[in-house]
Amino acid sequence: xxxxxxxxxxxxxxxxxxxxxxxxxxxxxxxxxxxxxxxxxxxxxxxxxxxxxxxxxxxxxxxxxxxxxxxxxxxxxxxxxxxxxxxxxxxxxxxxxxxxxxxxxxxxxxxx
Amino acid sequence: xxxxxxxxxxxxxxxxxxxxxxxxxxxxxxxxxxxxxxxxxxxxxxxxxxxxxxxxxxxxxxxxxxxxxxxxxxxxxxxxxxxxxxxxxxxxxxxxxxxxxxxxxxxxxxxxxxx
Numbered sequence: 242x243x244x245x246x247x248x249x250x251x252x253x254x255x256x257x258x259x260x261x262x263x264x265x266x267x268x269x270x271x272x273x274x275x276x277x278x279x280x281x282x283x284x285x286x287x288x289x290x291x292x293x294x295x296x297x298x299x300x301x302x303x304x305x306x307x308x309x310x311x312x313x314x315x316x317x318x319x320x321x322x323x324x325x326x327x328x329x330x331x332x333x334x335x336x337x338x339x340x341x342x343x344x345x346x347x348x349x350x351x352x353x
Numbered sequence: 354x355x356x357x358x359x360x361x362x363x364x365x366x367x368x369x370x371x372x373x374x375x376x377x378x379x380x381x382x383x384x385x386x387x388x389x390x391x392x393x394x395x396x397x398x399x400x401x402x403x404x405x406x407x408x409x410x411x412x413x414x415x416x417x418x419x420x421x422x423x424x425x426x427x428x429x430x431x432x433x434x435x436x437x438x439x440x441x442x443x444x445x446x447x448x449x450x451x452x453x454x455x456x457x458x459x460x461x462x463x464x465x466x467x468x
Contacts, residue, residue: 275456284357284446284459285397328396339450340387341457343397 245329250348253319261314261347263329268309273332275341276303276314278325285328285343288314324351355381357449359460366437367468373433374463376447382427383449387457388420391444403430403447437467 246264253259265274276288289296289303291312296303302315316323328346332339356379366372376386384405389397401422402410409422421433430449434441448459 277457277459279397282444282462282464284359284448284462286459287456290456339385339457340399340402341448342399343389345396 245331245344247327247329247344247347249345250350252350252352253316255320255351255353256318259316259319259323259349259351261316261327261329261349262311263313264311265329265331266310268331269333271333274303274305274309274312275330275332276301276327277330277341277343278323278327279346280325288327290332319349319351321351321353324349355379355449355451355458357447357458357460359445359447359463361463362461363464363466365466365468368438369436371433371435372437372465373431374445374447374465376430376432376449376460378428378449378451378458381449381451383430383451384427385450386424386430387448387450388422388430388432389446389448391446391462397446400432405430434465437465439467441465442467 273292275290277285279285289301291303304313326346326348328343330341358377360375386403388400391397399412400415403422403424405424411417424430444462444464446462448457
């Protein structure tokens, strides 16, 4: 599986935007970029995913670099409930690529 | 959104006993489910891929005779930790896939403590 690199931790103030970076220089042409987050003592929760174009949903935005070697998850207005570990994961096409391999993720701390 | 439920959410057992954890997809059918294990302050580690109607595929280093997986229906997969020992104490999480290219849905997790 292609590897992703994320900062171990980041801090943000409430109501401010947060940009969570992810490097994936060995991404293949068919790999999707997925983001999940995990709150303490809970299972991971899907946030967003994309292939080449930037994506927006009610939770976040995903900005994908033109060469696809990096991406950024954007939380437009962080709240205390957004404090979690955020995982950037590459996922291949159907078949064996459906499984998700988690890296260490970024621990996001949100302060008042 | 789709819901995946695990039961029990927590369990405490004596060393040497076996523990079964259930993973159910409540509003969709899943031919494939995944089982993960997570130790404190660590990331999720994929243990095995559970395939409905066939044998599970285990990741390297995971003992298939220790962690028995049964995926007998399109909505239920079970993980049985056999002859549990304190080092098996962990947070076990399952996930299920409603369609091949979409998002995975995760259960709430099951915390196992072996005394």
